Amino acid sequence: AQSVSQHNHHVILSEAASLELGCNYSYGGTVNLFWYVQYPGQHLQLLLKYFSGDPLVKGIKGFEAEFIKSKFSFNLRKPSVQWSDTAEYFCAVTPGNTPLVFGKGTRLSVIA
Amino acid sequence: GAGVSQTPSNKVTEKGKYVELRCDPISGHTALYWYRQSLGQGPEFLIYFQGTGAADDSGLPNDRFFAVRPEGSVSTLKIQRTERGDSAVYLCASSIQSGNLYNEQFFGPGTRLTVL
Numbered sequence: 001a002q003s004v005s006q007h008n009h010h011v012i013l014s015e016a017a018s019l020e021l022g023c024n025y026s027y028g029g030t031v032n033l034f035w036y037v038q039y040p041g042q043h044l045q046l047l048l049k050y051f052s053g054d055p056l057v058k059g060i061k062g063f064e065a066e067f068i069k070s071k072f073s074f075n076l077r078k079p080s081v082q083w084s085d086t087a088e089y090f091c092a093v094t095p096g097n098t099p100l101v102f103g104k105g106t107r108l109s110v111i112a
Numbered sequence: 113g114a115g116v117s118q119t120p121s122n123k124v125t126e127k128g129k130y131v132e133l134r135c136d137p138i139s140g141h142t143a144l145y146w147y148r149q150s151l152g153q154g155p156e157f158l159i160y161f162q163g164t165g166a167a168d169d170s171g172l173p174n175d176r177f178f179a180v181r182p183e184g185s186v187s188t189l190k191i192q193r194t195e196r197g198d199s200a201v202y203l204c205a206s207s208i209q210s211g212n213l214y215n216e217q218f219f220g221p222g223t224r225l226t227v228l
Contacts, residue, residue, distance in 0.1 A: 004154075006154075036219075042221075043115070043116075043219045043220065043221050043222075044155070044203070044205075044219040045219075046216055046217075049216070090154050090155070092154075098160075098168070099145055099147075099157035099160050099168065099171070100145075100147075100155070100157065100217065101157070102147075102154030102155045102156070103154050104152065104153050104154050105153070105154050
């Protein structure tokens with residue numbers, strides 16, 4: 001069965017600090033990879049996705065993620081976080097047009 | 113346009129009672145998903161509809177859980193004989209479905225179920 005591991009449960013950063021959230025998945029075949037974000041009091045929203053092609057994917061709000069197939073990883077990055085990035089971030093995977101398998105999430109708190 | 117809506121937003125019930133949770137997907141979306149999110153966890157898949165039929169119900173935890181989508185639009189998740197462990201946020205998502213290509217799932221706000 002597929003699984004997704006997010007190793008950071010809670011990350012606290014100061015504004016302007018750089019961010020990297022880890023995501024590893026277990027699945028031997030081709031996968032589609034996603035990062036979702038949930039801002040306080042809001043719905044889950046898609047941040048970025050990888051299907052194929054360039055392994056460096058750019059998403060909304062300055063976020064990017066890099067797919068490293070040999071490491072089964074899809075880490076999320078942002079060079080300079082803002083207070084408004086405070087949210088919960090979920091990594092997810094699906095091998096095709098099937099339900100998503102989510103990680104447990106990483107709570108990001110950005111302090112001024 | 114309107115997004116995915118879920119009602120009620122909060123539901124408090126007593127152990128042993130029956131509950132129904134409703135999901136209104138985005139108009140025109142043929143695929144509909146139910147997920148459950150417990151405290152400190154990511155969403156976990158429950159059931160997936162393609163049109164009116166359940167394409168995959170492998171995530172339903174036991175036979176107390178059942179979902180329907182009779183007209184291929186609105187879906188209802190039904191939980192019988194609720195238990196305290198059923199307390200969670202129940203999320204619904206919908207997407208356009210076209211062949212084997214992945215299509216973005218749009219999530220609703222969820223229903224927070226509390227079983228006392």
